[in-house]
Structure formats: structure tokens, C-alpha cells
Amino acid sequence: MKINEIRDLSSQEIVDKIQDLKEELFNLRFQNAMNQLDNPMRIVAVKKDIAKLKTVLKEQELGLNANINK
Numbered sequence: 001m002k003i004n005e006i007r008d009l010s011s012q013e014i015v016d017k018i019q020d021l022k023e024e025l026f027n028l029r030f031q032n033a034m035n036q037l038d039n040p041m042r043i044v045a046v047k048k049d050i051a052k053l054k055t056v057l058k059e060q061e062l063g064l065n066a067n068i069n070k
Contacts, residue, residue, distance in 0.1 A: 025043065
């Protein structure tokens with residue numbers, strides 16, 4: 001998920017996506033514990049997506065410029 005795509009979402013959509021990704025992360029960890037996980041790097045990717053979503057959500061809460069281009 002790209003940061004520009006995240007910035008186009010509303011706050012409620014971001015919160016919903018965070019919840020969905022947390023559920024996916026739980027399931028991935030469970031699969032990993034049972035040695036059924038095909039791609040262990042998916043855990044890392046989901047964690048990064050959650051961090052990106054939380055960062056943008058915090059930016060929106062603080063009223064920072066959402067059109068930051070880096």
C-alpha cells in the first residue's frame with residue numbers, strides 16, 4: 001500500500017483498514033506458529049502497512065499538511 005493512496009482515505013476508512021490488517025496479522029502469526037505460512041515476509045509487509053496507516057492517521061489528527069510529497 002502506497003502512502004499517497006493512504007492519504008486519500010478518510011479517517012474512518014484508515015481505522016477500518018488498521019483493524020482488518022491487525023486481524024490479518026493475527027491470522028498470519030497463527031499460521032506461522034502452526035508451520036502453515038507460505039510467505040513469512042507477509043508478516044513484515046502487514047506490520048509496515050499498519051505503521052503507515054497509523055502515521056497518516058496521526059498526521060490527520062494533528063492537522064498536518066496531507067499533501068506532503070517526498
